[in-house]
Structures are given as C-alpha cells and as structure tokens.
C-alpha cells in the first residue's frame with residue numbers, strides 16, 4: 647500500500663525546544679487497537695520543512711519519498727481517537743527536524759500496523775513494575791500508566807525517568823500528581839546535570855543506574871524489588887539499557903527474550 651499522508655496533527659506540545667508531544671488523528675479510518683508498550687511508524691515526505699534548530703540533511707533527500715521512523719505510542723489503549731507520541735529532536739536526523747515543524751492541522755503519515763513485544767501482556771497481574779527510561783523512552787510507560795494504573799491496581803508501579811535537566815522531564819506534572827495521589831505509584835525523576843539548573847534542584851541527581859544502586863525503589867516500597875516479585879522495563883538510550891541490565895542480572899533478574907521468559911524487558915531506540 648502506498649504511504650500516504652493519512653492522518654492529521656491534532657495537537658503539538660513543546661516540552662522544551664528539543665522535546666515534543668504530538669497527537670495524531672486518523673483521517674477517515676479507525677486506529678488499530680494497541681497494547682501499551684507497542685509502537686507504530688509515522689512519517690513525512692522529504693519536501694516537509696526542517697525546523698530552525700536543526701542541521702541540514704546529512705544526505706540528499708528525495709522530496710517525494712516518505713521518511714518513516716518507529717515511535718512508541720504514549721496514549722492509553724483505552725482511548726481510540728488519537729495516538730500520542732513523545733519525540734526528541736535529533737538535529738542531524740532525517741525525520742525529527744521535520745516533525746518539529748508540524749503545526750495543528752498539518753497532515754502526516756501514520757502507520758496502520760501496531761507492533762512490539764515490550765508490553766505487560768505476559769506479566770503476572772500482581773507483579774510489581776519498575777519502569778526505567780531516559781528521555782522519550784518514557785513514552786511506552788505513559789501508555790501503560792494511562793491504561794492500567796487505577797486506584798484499585800494490585801501491583802506497585804515505580805517510574806524512574808532520567809534526563810539531563812529538569813526541563814527535559816516531560817509528563818513530570820502528571821507523574822508527580824499521581825505520585826502524590828496513589829500510594830502504589832512512585833515517580834523518581836533524576837537529572838544528570840544539576841549544575842545547569844536555574845533554581846536549585848531538590849530531586850535526585852545522576853543516572854538511572856545510580857538510582858537503582860542507591861536502593862531508592864526499595865526505600866519507597868519498604869521492600870527490595872527482586873525477580874520473584876518484580877518485572878523491570880528499560881527503554882531509551884542503549885547504554886542505560888545495557889548498564890542497568892548488568893546491575894539487574896547481578897541481583898538475580900534475567901533478560902526476557904522471545905525464547906526465554908525473564909523479568910527484564912528491553913526496548914532500544916537506536
């Protein structure tokens with residue numbers, strides 16, 4: 647099937663100049679059902695303009711060819727009107743500089759197929775969850791939270807979100823609110839460059855790995871998360887994913903693969 651501009655941008659929200667939340671509505675067709683944690687593709691033609699902050703295209707781009715990339719779905723699977731995506735600008739990238747030029751009402755390609763196994767589908771309903779992400783790796787967890795987190799949830803959720811600065815922490819207002827409202831939901835934002843903050847940062851500093859090593863999840867939960875009770879999800883920057891996996895494996899967790907069931911689930915963005 648030809649790739650068309652088959653959807654409309656219904657909302658763009660700039661978290662900061664290099665981080666974008668974009669909502670897309672299908673034009674005349676129904677969204678497929680998705681499981682929280684899955685992804686689909688979005689795209690724009692080479693003729694779409696690049697945003698001011700970007701660098702020029704690295705390679706010559708065919709103006710008629712659709713540039714397609716995968717994005718985790720951030721919206722919950724319990725609403726079917728739009729799909730939400732949480733996107734970081736790669737200044738030299740082919741697609742993201744074009745996404746950052748989008749305005750409400752612009753047309754975009756939205757893939758009709760949804761895919762991915764980074765989901766809660768095979769996880770016991772009472773297993774606790776530690777959801778660790780850098781940057782826009784938070785997107786699949788927003789979908790999980792929006793779909794499954796209720797005041798009655800039996801399991802504990804802990805979101806650890808790493809970014810360089812406090813202003814890079816998208817969705818932090820929503821997650822902080824949930825942290826205050828629900829005793830079984832914890833949100834631990836962590837920034838790696840506290841020295842750049844405009845006002846003193848009162849939260850955690852360092853990397854996701856440091857939060858795990860410092861035992862902050864155990865402190866919040868009143869018990870140490872272990873492979874018998876907890877599944878861990880890692881999403882975003884590949885070095886965070888690899889380094890944190892090593893830490894978890896040293897504590898008895900094992901990687902979940904298509905062939906072997908484990909308690910650590912990985913999604914690498916590049």
Ligand SMILES: Cc1cc2nc3c(=O)[nH]c(=O)nc-3n(C[C@H](O)[C@H](O)[C@H](O)COP(=O)(O)OP(=O)(O)OC[C@H]3O[C@@H](n4cnc5c(N)ncnc54)[C@H](O)[C@@H]3O)c2cc1C
Nearest residue numbers: 715716717718732733734736739740741742782785915916
């Ligand atoms: C399953 C899956 C889900 C994804 N979901 C998301 C998502 O929800 N949000 C999102 O922003 N990206 C996501 N990505 C990455 C996305 O597909 C693109 O690779 C990214 O947006 C860059 O596209 P581009 O065309 O601008 O850059 P390209 O021209 O394709 O350049 C690719 C290079 O950009 C760098 N890069 C890619 N992604 C990032 C990033 N997030 N942060 C910093 N550098 C990066 C890497 O060096 C990579 O080699 C996902 C990737 C996969 C495989």
